[in-house]
Amino acid sequence: MTAGGITDDLRKSLQAGLKIRLVKGAYRGDSEDFVEIQNRFINLFDMLLAANVEFDVGTHDPEILKNMGEKLTGLRRSMVCFGFLKGLAENTKARMITEGFKVSEYVPFGDNRRAYITRRHIYLKKLSELGRMPAL
Secondary structure: OOHHHHHHHHHHHHHOOOOOEEEOOOOOOOOOOHHHHHHHHHHHHHHHHHHOOOEEEEOOOHHHHHHHHHHOOHHHHHHEEEEEEOOOOHHHHHHHHHOOOEEEEEOOOOOOOHHHHHHHHHHHHHHHHOOOOOOO
């Protein structure tokens, strides 16, 4: 899906009154350009802020987390809940909680975790190849 299609989907979802969970994860999309993906995510985040609605985000990207955190001052901080995978970004979660951000934890369950683990390993390998790391 193109960036324009995504923004159209977001607008339609907001008009329908849906609560949004914006996620940047290990799924393959229409772009392999890491910086473009970061920019798209931030643009969607900015659209959600401008809509003045509560929403959730999920990412372990420290650059994106920093960017979003800088934009969430005062009462705006309560608009967003930051979701993290259980067992990852423990330091970041603890710091954000002490700074007054809302934080949640995603706990995968079930017997077949292979696909999830495979996607996660591919994503972490890609980060490493780019000289990047997920939030600690």
